[in-house]
Amino acid sequence: MKDRNNTYNTLFHWHNFRLKLVMQGIVVGALSGLLVVLYRFLLEEVGDLTHKIYVLQTQKSYLIPIWFIILGLLAYIVGIMIKKEPMIGGSGIPQVEGILLRKLNVNWLRIIVGKFIGGVLAIGAGLSLGREGPSVQIGASVGQGFSRIFKRVKIEEKYLITSGASAGLAAAFNAPLAGVMFALEEVHKNFYPLVLLSAMSASLTADFVAKNFFGLKPVFDFRRLYVLPLNQYIYLIILGIILGIFGVFFNKTLMKTQDFYTSKKWLPVEFRPMIPFLMAGILGLFLPQVLGGGHELIGSLVERKYTINMVCIILIVKFIFTMFSYGSGSPGGIFLPLLVIGALTGDLYGSVIVKYFHMDSQYISNFIILAMAGYFTAIVKAPITGSILITEMTGSFSHLLPLTIVSIIAYIVTDILNSEPIYESLLERLLHKKGNNEFRGDKSKKILLEVAVCLGTELDGKMVKEINWPHNTLLVAIKRGEVEIIPKGKTTISAGDYLIALVNEDEAGEITHKLKKMAGDFVIENVNNC
Template sequence: MEETNKHNTHNTLFHWHSFKLKLVFEGIGIGLITGLLVVLYRFALEKAGVLLIDVYKAISINSMLILPWIGALIIIGYIVGVMVKRDPMISGSGIPQVEGVLLRKIDMTWWKVILGKFIGGVLTIGSGLSLGREGPSVQLGAAVGQGFSKVFKRIKIEEKYLITSGASAGLSAAFSAPLAAVMFALEEVHKNFSPLVLLSALSAALSADFVASGFFGLKPVFNFKNISILPLKFYFYIILLGVILGILGVLFNKLILKTQDMYVKQTWLPKQMRIIVPLLISVLLGILLPQVLGGGHELIVSLVTENFSLTILVIIVFVKFLFTMVSYGSGAPGGIFLPLLAIGALVGNIYGMVLVHFVSFDSMYINNFIILAMAGYFTAVVRAPITGTILITEMTGSFSHLLSLSIVSIVAYIVADILASKPIYESLLEKFLHSQGEKISFGNKKNKSILEFAVCMGSDLDGKQIKEVNWPNYFLLVAVKRGEDEIIPKGDTVILPGDYLIVLTNEDKVAKINDALAIMTGSCEILNKQ
């Protein structure tokens, strides 16, 4: 009875007006827990990576050891495949699933996700698949946020903020990039710049980064040194690089979706056996081209510290690209951030070397193009230019390239937009929902939920009076937030861009209201394009 009362109309509205400061403290708590969990995850992956190097060194000395290693990979692939089949929420990056949970279109059992994603990610990424730690870290953090909400019996609107806070903390701890993590929560996960999201996500990201820094130090993830600033007279080459990255980003998005379809169409290959395919391929690559194994952190660092020939770079980027497709398409638990950055860095290195050979460009600027291409390629694929710019700035520890990073990111974004490429995580969410048969979480129709929507400039609601709008059924507009003011809505209240609509609805109608209001407010890019 207590749980039902807590979610009735009066208590739901009361909590909405009283939990701003509470979200900050809850964000700090979630950030600390997530930080510890992701630190443990990173340590496990590092140890697995060292073990992987030792395995291939041993195989190079004694080729007969390849047989037991293949047997071990088949067992690992089958175990993780069974885990993914039983709980599809732990498959792939995890970021699309988190977005689906926030839209109330899918359910997530937090403790199953934490266990499955942690174990599955360590086994597959640690075995050499071209997958990153960031997606699992985001989902692990989101699961911590949901677990916090369930354990302490928070209302649904509060749970949504706590999940977003956890996702932000996960990315922050994974890459030691708290500002990028907050921007990712705002720009990609939550899809609006709500002050409440900012407060809770920033609190969680900073506390998670504090924990991670205590274990890994205060140095940036990519500690590039002595990189000269690219003169303004060469910025034409940055624009050209942005165009190339935009096209390559669209290619990445299309092929990764097609690769998933290829696995599904192979009816002779059971779902629990799919992950074995890239694991077996990794054996051949581990012997012939070990640089492409794993997420790509060491590969990115080696581009700066070593001198690869142009031919070798072209081979590595081609194989890394295809191996990432095969690895992610199998449904193995792992993200695409690090592989994306590695592919982008390789493209930037090739681009710089081509300029040196054919345009007599100064070779001292090649490393600049490596950094720029990481941001541009990330933006072209994920379609989050602000996040991409801040992420690479924090990961490299240098703010001197902020202008050039911003330019290459926005150019890559525009090119991808012109080519009508959807953001990868929204495309992956659509595919995930389709594969699961649109298993929408209906919730309890007796419970109430508060939703918040940002009104975008040029949307259907821009400049209209409330009485002029054909609102969907089963919801009540309870407030319009304009800056620090909260307006009680009346029929002649004019809705302006930047307003936040506070909506009350039944819990079982949340998914439908989310879809309807996202189109009306213009807050969901993928829905606007449909």
């Protein structure tokens, strides 16, 4: 009865709901920010310790076998954690999207603890994984935990999860606007004002917390950036095409690598991390530049420390190591590794142009930045997020126009090649083996759904009475800008409207899918056409 009263209370106090979400977003942002700051700090400390161990091994070779034994034990610990809680494996972003689609159900506290410890062990040991995916999942779990502890209604929980995800990315990269845009463009899949308000309040709060610990400098310190002349923009088209093709190859290879691990029936889940952990031990002795996410590697590219041949070697090894690291299911994201691979591609591309087409070498840094954004767009297919993310991470707006051009071209190429966004592909695979994590609602509970209506879709321009609504679906409100309409049979639905529907919790996932397909809003199989 209390859940039902909360649902009705949300309906009848919809106007005040926005202010409530903003305040809750601030709290979730602060909590998420503190957790992610601690996560970043531990990753840096453990990473420094690992680096010192490898330096020490060059002086005292008898430590090498001891270190490999330690790596094997750490890999087994991480493997056992993944076996006990499969939802902590990988990036964490597909899991968050699955929860928001009401396809997955997880224990938020176990996710926070498991992802935190597992991520520190895996990334700290040198696996080619990033901190951003775990940060997003940790933040989303904080939002879900806040909702469960204070017994928020389901639609409110959805906003809080999105807010926490936004805060996690903002704190991970000191990029509050990218955190907001990622929550809207990738996680929530629409630009609903309520999502924007809650995500922005959480993201800005988390960024404020992170900057109090790590300072105001951007993540990547690109000194002496020069504006690329307009007569050199022809090179951007070629770069965009290359990045689009490389992005498709990245996605296909990543999925094939997961298939490789799955096909090895003799290799149990708890032993799969052994492969990348031992690879890290070998690479740490011969090519330590490829270890970890790769933040320092981008800095060394800017300082021009490597020859073209060396960049090629690092690029190939980093790519292969990233595939094996992520494919094993170890806790960690692909954001930072893919940005590093993009940066290496841009550096190589710029160096070739300088060598053979006599461009000024001062513009190589520009190609590094542009390639990071283009490669991100080609893989994730979130061009706005990619452009804003790289702009915030580099602290420079001088490259915004060329950056957008490269991103758009890379996106078009991946579209032509029918490449799906990587997180949607990973989510689809995750849903096939969800097992005990399948969402099972309570038939006695009622929850609210909200769906955006897109232009030219089945609902656009139709009257409410003309639509064949899914069974057990009650349309209770239509939001049109700042106006809230109580729907009647003759009420016409227009593109841009947000539909608020009341459904049984156990049918929410199926009805959400049907409504979004009718409205043209995000569906797993399709690209958003809003």
